[in-house]
Amino acid sequence: MAKKPVQLDAKGYRKFGMRDKVAYAAGDFGCNMSFALKGTVQTFWLVYMMLETGLLSILLLLVQIWDAVNDPIIGSMIDADRRAYKRGKFKQYIFVGSCGLLFAGAAVFLPFPNAPVVIKAVLFIVGYIIWDAAYTVANVPYGSMLSLVTEDPGERAQLSTWRSVGSMVGGMIPGIILPMIIWRKEVDAAGNPILNPETGVQVETLLGDRVFLAALLMGGLGFIAFQFMLKNITIRVDENSVKAGEGGEKFSVVSAFANFMKNRPAVGATLAAMGMFLGMQSASTANTIMFATYFGMAQLSGVVMLIGFLPMFLFMPFIKKIVNKFGKKEASVAGTIVSMVGGVIMLVFPMVPNKSVALILYMLGLVVFGVGMGVYTCVSWALMADAIDYNEWKTGKREEGTVYSLHSFFRKLAQGVGPSIVLLIMGALGYVSDLGTGGQSAATSYNMCWLVAGLYLFSAVMQFIGIAVIYNLDKKTMAKMNEELAARKASN
Numbered sequence: 001m002a003k004k005p006v007q008l009d010a011k012g013y014r015k016f017g018m019r020d021k022v023a024y025a026a027g028d029f030g031c032n033m034s035f036a037l038k039g040t041v042q043t044f045w046l047v048y049m050m051l052e053t054g055l056l057s058i059l060l061l062l063v064q065i066w067d068a069v070n071d072p073i074i075g076s077m078i079d080a081d082r083r084a085y086k087r088g089k090f091k092q093y094i095f096v097g098s099c100g101l102l103f104a105g106a107a108v109f110l111p112f113p114n115a116p117v118v119i120k121a122v123l124f125i126v127g128y129i130i131w132d133a134a135y136t137v138a139n140v141p142y143g144s145m146l147s148l149v150t151e152d153p154g155e156r157a158q159l160s161t162w163r164s165v166g167s168m169v170g171g172m173i174p175g176i177i178l179p180m181i182i183w184r185k186e187v188d189a190a191g192n193p194i195l196n197p198e199t200g201v202q203v204e205t206l207l208g209d210r211v212f213l214a215a216l217l218m219g220g221l222g223f224i225a226f227q228f229m230l231k232n233i234t235i236r237v238d239e240n241s242v243k244a245g246e247g248g249e250k251f252s253v254v255s256a257f258a259n260f261m262k263n264r265p266a267v268g269a270t271l272a273a274m275g276m277f278l279g280m281q282s283a284s285t286a287n288t289i290m291f292a293t294y295f296g297m298a299q300l301s302g303v304v305m306l307i308g309f310l311p312m313f314l315f316m317p318f319i320k321k322i323v324n325k326f327g328k329k330e331a332s333v334a335g336t337i338v339s340m341v342g343g344v345i346m347l348v349f350p351m352v353p354n355k356s357v358a359l360i361l362y363m364l365g366l367v368v369f370g371v372g373m374g375v376y377t378c379v380s381w382a383l384m385a386d387a388i389d390y391n392e393w394k395t396g397k398r399e400e401g402t403v404y405s406l407h408s409f410f411r412k413l414a415q416g417v418g419p420s421i422v423l424l425i426m427g428a429l430g431y432v433s434d435l436g437t438g439g440q441s442a443a444t445s446y447n448m449c450w451l452v453a454g455l456y457l458f459s460a461v462m463q464f465i466g467i468a469v470i471y472n473l474d475k476k477t478m479a480k481m482n483e484e485l486a487a488r489k490a491s492n
Contacts (some may be wrong), residue, residue, distance in 0.1 A: 001223045007027055007312075009040045011295055013234055013236045014234050016136060016150050016152070016155050016179075016234075016236070017231050019233075020149055020150075020159070020232075020233050020234060020392055021158055021159060021162040022148070022162065022163050022232070023228065023229045023231075023232035023233035024145075024149065024159050024163055024166070024229065024233055025162040025163060025165045025166030025169075026166060026226075026229040026232075027094070027142050027145075027163070027225070027226060027229040027474060028142070028164075028167040028170060029165035029166040029167075029169055029170035029220070029222075029231075029305065030098060030101075030138075030166075030170070030221075030222040030223070030224075030225035030226040030313075031135070031138065031139050031142060031167075031170065032166070032167050032169075032170025032171045032174075032222075033101075033105075033170055033174070033218040033221050033222030033225065034101050034104075034105045034131070034134075034135050034173070034218065034219070034222055035139075035170075035221065036171045036173075036174040036175060036218070037105055037168060037174065037215055037218065037235070038110075038281065038284075038415065039281065039284030039285065039288075040109075040174075040178060040182075040211060041109075041128075042056070042060065042106055042284070042285040043206065043284075043285050043288050044109055044206070044208060044211050045120075045124060046112070046285065046423070046433055047289075047322070047433075047436060047437060048113055048206045048207075048211070049112075049113050049120055049208070050433045050434060050436070051117070051120060051121075051124075051433060052427075052433050052434075053170070053318075053423045053424065053426055053427035053431060053433060054424065054427055055117070055121070055424075056422040057419075057421075057424050057427075057431075058418055058420070058422055058425040059121055059124050059125060060416060060420045060423065061122075061416055061417065061420040062411065063125060063128040063129060063132065063416070064412060064415060064416015064417070064420070065413070065416060066129065066132070067128075067132045067136070067408070067412045067415075067416060068134060070133070070136050071136055071140055071405040071406070071408040071409045071412060072135060072256065072402070072405045072406055072409055074093075074136050074405060075140050075402050075404060075405025075406070075408075076145070076402060076405070078090070078093060078140065078141055078144065079399065079402055080184065087230065088149065089141075090141040090142075090235065091141075091142040091147045091230050093138070093140075094137075094138050094141050094142050094145075094226060094229075094230060095226070095230060095431075096137055096138075097134050097135065097136070097137030097138025097139070097141075098138050098222065098223050098226035098227070099134075099223070100130075100133065100134025100137065100138075100423065101131075101134045101138060101222055101223065102219045102220060102222075102223050103216070103219055104130050104131040104134040104135070104219070104431045105131055105215045105216075105218060105219045106215035106216045106219060106462070107126075107127035107128075107130045107131050107210055108124065108127035108128045108130075108202050109127070109208070109211045109213075109215045110123050110127060110212065111208035111209050111211070111224045119263070123148075132366045133242050137157065138220075138403050139408070140408060141402045143381070143384075143407075143408065144369075144397065144404045144405075145233075145235065146159050146160065146163070146381055146382075146385050147237065147383075147385045147388050147389070147398075148237040149233060149234065149235060149237070150236055150237075150238070151236070151237055152359065153382075153386070153478070153482060154320060154323070154324065155215050155268075156382050156385045156386075157319065157320060157323045157328065157378075157379055157382045158319075159377070159381070159382070160378065160379050160380065160381035160382035160383075160385070161320075161378045161382075162379070163320045163381050164377045164378050164380070166225075167377075167406055168313070168377070170225075172302075172306055174214070175302045175306065176217060176302040176304055176305075176306050177212075177302070178214060178302065179288075179298055179299050179300070179301050179302040180299050180300075180302070181205060181207075181210055181214060181374045182206055182207050182208075182210045182211050182214065183204050183206060183207070183292070183298045183299045184204065184205050184207055184396065184440070185202050185203075185204050185299065186202065186203040186204065186205055190489065192256065193437070196293070196438050196439070196440070198440075198441050198442040199293055199294065199296075199440070199441075199442050199445050201293065201294070201295070201296025201445075202296050203437070203438030204292050204296070204298045204437055204438070205298065205436070205437075205438070206437075207309045220365060224364040227418045230266075231337060256399075256402050256406060257406065258400075259391075259395070259399075260403065260406045261474030262394075263387055263390060263391050263394070263403065264381065264390075264470060264471065264472045265386060265387035265390045265392070265471050265472060266363075266384065266387035266388075266390070266403055266406075266407060267466075267470055268466045268467060268469070268470030268471030268472070269380070269383040269384050269387055269407070269467075269471055270406075270407045270410045270411065270466070271462060271465060271467065271470060272332075272336075272376065272380070272383075272462065272463040272465075272466030272467050272471070273380065273407070273410075273411050273414075273466075274410055274411060274413075274414035274462065274466075275414075275459050275460070275461070275462025275463040275464075275465075275466060276373075276376075276459055276463060277411055277414045277418060278418040278455075278458065278459060278462065279418075279455045279456050279457075279458055279459020279460070279462070280420065280455075280456070280459055281415050281418060282418035282419050282421070282422045282455055283422070283452050283455040283456060283459075284424060284449075285307075285419060285426075285455070286422055286424070286448050286451045286452050286455065287301065287435065287452050288301055289426070289431065289440075289445075289450075290317070290445065290448035290449055290452050291304070291442065292437040293437055293440045293445035293448065294355070294445040294446065294449055295355060295359060298437070301372070303362060303364070304359075304366075307363060307366070307367070311365075313374075314371070314374060315359055315375050315378050316410055317436045318381065319375070319378040322375065323379060323382075325474030326475070327388070327474055327478065328379045328382060328383055328386070328473075328475075328478075329383075329467060329473055329474045329475070330474060330475060331375045331379070332375050332376040332379060332383070332467045332470040333464070333467050334375070335371075335372045335373060335374060335375040335376050336372060336376065336460060336463045336464040336468065337370075337372065337464065338368060338369075338371055338372030339369050339371075339372030339373055339459075339460035339463065339464075340454070340457065340460040340461060340464060341368055341369070341372070342365045342366065342367070342368030342369030342370070342372055342460065343362055343365070343369060343456045343457030343458075343459070343460045343461075344365075344455035344457060345361065345365030345368055346362060346364075346365035346366070346369070346452070346456050346457065347454070347457060347465075348361060349361040349362040349365065349449065349453065350446065350449035350450050350453060350472055358449075362449075362453075365453075365456070369456055369460065371447045372460065376463065376467070383467075383471065383473075384403075384404060384407055386473050386478065386481075387403065387407075387473070388403050388404070389481060389482070389485060390481060391403055392474060392485065393415075393455035393481045393484060395486055413435050422451070422455070425451060426448070426451070428442060429447035429448070429451065430443055430444035430447060431444055431448075432444075444449035
């Protein structure tokens with residue numbers, strides 16, 4: 001049977017279709033085989049390596065500041081790179097980064113719990129820097145590539161949705177399976193559960209060797225996903241349309257930052273993303289400690305989180321219709337309001353004395369939060385692609401790599417500052433690293449509940465401010481911008 005001929009667009013490229021969407025989703029699946037380990041990093045070094053909360057907070061902040069600074073540097077390198085690569089420069093950088101991620105993810109999980117504190121600190125910093133370097137080289141061009149696969153706003157929204165699919169699948173698989181593998185419920189010689197005398201819950205131990213092996217396995221899965229994406233996705237927009245460094249001018253971090261801050265859509269979308277990470281990413285360690293010390297079910301914490309975030313998938317089949325009818329901004333604002341309601345529900349569960357009822361109430365709040373997050377999660381990357389168009393509309397320059405890398409800079413800053421602050425708060429609320437999860441007081445486990453609930457509500461409020469107040473590309477403005485940009489290109 002003869003193969004069906006490939007349909008080409010007006011420029012001679014294969015027409016945009018499902019192949020591009022699945023490939024782009026595979027790219028974020030590959031990224032998340034590494035990124036999904038970030039929450040485990042804090043738990044590993046706090047519970048297994050037993051670093052004191054204050055010291056771990058400082059170390060985490062240091063490496064994340066470098067992580068954030070590193071993004072604009074890589075972005076500017078891509079923008080300024082004019083070499084002719086066989087596969088194209090964006091794909092070439094992604095390939096190099098994916099090779100590094102084969103082993104780099106495991107570098108930050110070297111299991112030496114009995115090493116001196118100084119050696120532990122060195123292992124943490126060196127391992128994290130190696131991991132971050134490989135991840136940044138792959139992730140920055142991958143994010144920037146969305147606006148180069150297609151110029152059509154509807155197709156970009158679809159790419160963003162499929163990226164969210166890859167992100168959530170890539171995050172959920174380790175999120176569900178890892179806790180089951182790396183946590184062990186402790187029993188005595190007779191097979192009876194060993195209980196914490198204060199909280200009455202069964203003691204659970206984190207198995208550090210398994211975390212290291214799991215990170216190696218995830219590195220291999222991520223590499224396979226990246227290669228699938230590189231083979232199947234098509235770049236249809238000229239890569240030389242990237243304007244950073246044009247005219248022989250040197251890249252200026254100060255100038256790039258100033259230009260970025262004038263880009264309201266980029267600032268609003270970035271603030272919303274920071275809110276998401278400050279709440280959800282920062283809450284991950286406190287959430288794990290809460291499940292281990294308050295509910296006594298660290299092994300099942302991932303399953304509970306899955307139930308809470310399944311509603312996000314409800315929006316995916318309908319996202320194109322929702323965006324076309326209401327607009328990305330308008331739909332996202334409605335979602336953030338729903339998420340705030342979910343955050344308020346979560347604030348109630350610590351006041352319920354019955355732990356079974358409290359868990360049900362917590363999950364209800366998480367489900368409502370997830371419903372609200374659904375639309376925003378699907379279009380978040382399309383919001384940034386539109387912000388890049390806005391930059392071109394206002395300044396005449398696209399600057400994909402620079403705009404996206406500064407967006408990534410602030411996201412990573414939130415990912416570093418947030419968990420660092422949360423670790424300090426955990427210490428202030430009574431968590432003692434030397435006691436492990438089995439020796440924490442009842443008051444400490446109860447305080448973790450309030451901390452987790454507060455972080456989710458704070459996350460929703462920040463997202464509302466970013467999208468509803470700052471982001472200014474509503475449906476009407478988007479139509480005007482796209483019309484004027486199309487007219488410019490037609491006249492050139």
